[in-house]
Amino acid sequence: MAELRATTPCAGLLPLRAGAMWLEEVDPGRITSLMPGPGQAGALDAALHAAHGVGWPDPGTAHLGDGAAVIWTGMDQAMLVGPAPEPALAEAAALTDQSDAWAVVDLSGEDGPEALARLVPVDLRAHVFAEGATARTLLGHMSVSITRTGPERLRIMAFRSMAGTLVHELQTAMERVAARRGLETGAPDG
Structure with missing residues (x-):
């Protein structure tokens, strides 16, 4: 074989x-695309802070933390880079593994x-x-x-x-x- x-x-x-x-x-570790549901950007920001110590980025910015980053990639889109996403993030956003x-x-x-x-x-x-x-x-x-x-x-x-x-x-x-x-x-x- x-x-x-x-x-x-x-x-x-x-x-x-x-x-x-x-x-x-x-x-980079895991790369997960994040897209908040309608009206869920605030909830996703709070969940990101609680789980990974970084928040939802404004356009053209990245939140760089210790072991985790959230990088803006487009309108209502960002990537969580580093850790595996905490399951709680799925309550406020669509998550897709992009690591490979x-x-x-x-x-x-x-x-x-x-x-x-x-x-x-x-x-x-x-x-x-x-x-x-x-x-x-x-x-x-x-x-x-x-x-x-x-x-x-x-x-x-x-x-x-x-x-x-x-x-x-x-x-x-x-x-x-x-x-x-x-x-x-x-x-x-x-």
């Missing part, structure tokens, strides 16, 4: 380094926003796109969610089927920014 092995979406592709930027795959559907990577380093500026139509510089900001946008031709999780760290979520393309696009942009920095400073692009 054949032996099957589970692999991550970016298996064998990451980590990568270019200049002062690092790209690495993240194991996403490739999740972190782009770190001060030049990360500059590399992404070549790929996305959103200003991701830290003074504009602060920690906890999130955007559902296009990266090239791929639909992605981008969330700032730290001063120099952006979390990018793309559909699992696009993992190879995601890494290729990011690697190319990172290498070009690093090469330009090397020309500007006279240093190799590492």
Whole structure:
């Protein structure tokens, strides 16, 4: 009988380094889509706070907690990332396990926003796109969610089927920014 092995979406592709930027795959834990029922957003917010210590996000924001995050993904939609959802959440929202559907990577380093500026139509510089900001946008031709999780760290979520393309696009942009920095400073692009 054949032996099957589970692999991550970016298996064998990451980590990568270019200049002062690092790209690495993240194991986000469980990913559960949340859609509150009619008039249930307040109840869902309370249930999320009670169960996971994070609330329902406003558009364009993410609530980043210790071991749990709720990331806005669209009108009346968000994702609980990290823990398995507490059953009480189902009283206020439709829940769908999305754990195997996403490739999740972190782009770190001060030049990360500059590399992404070549790929996305959103200003991701830290003074504009602060920690906890999130955007559902296009990266090239791929639909992605981008969330700032730290001063120099952006979390990018793309559909699992696009993992190879995601890494290729990011690697190319990172290498070009690093090469330009090397020309500007006279240093190799590492």
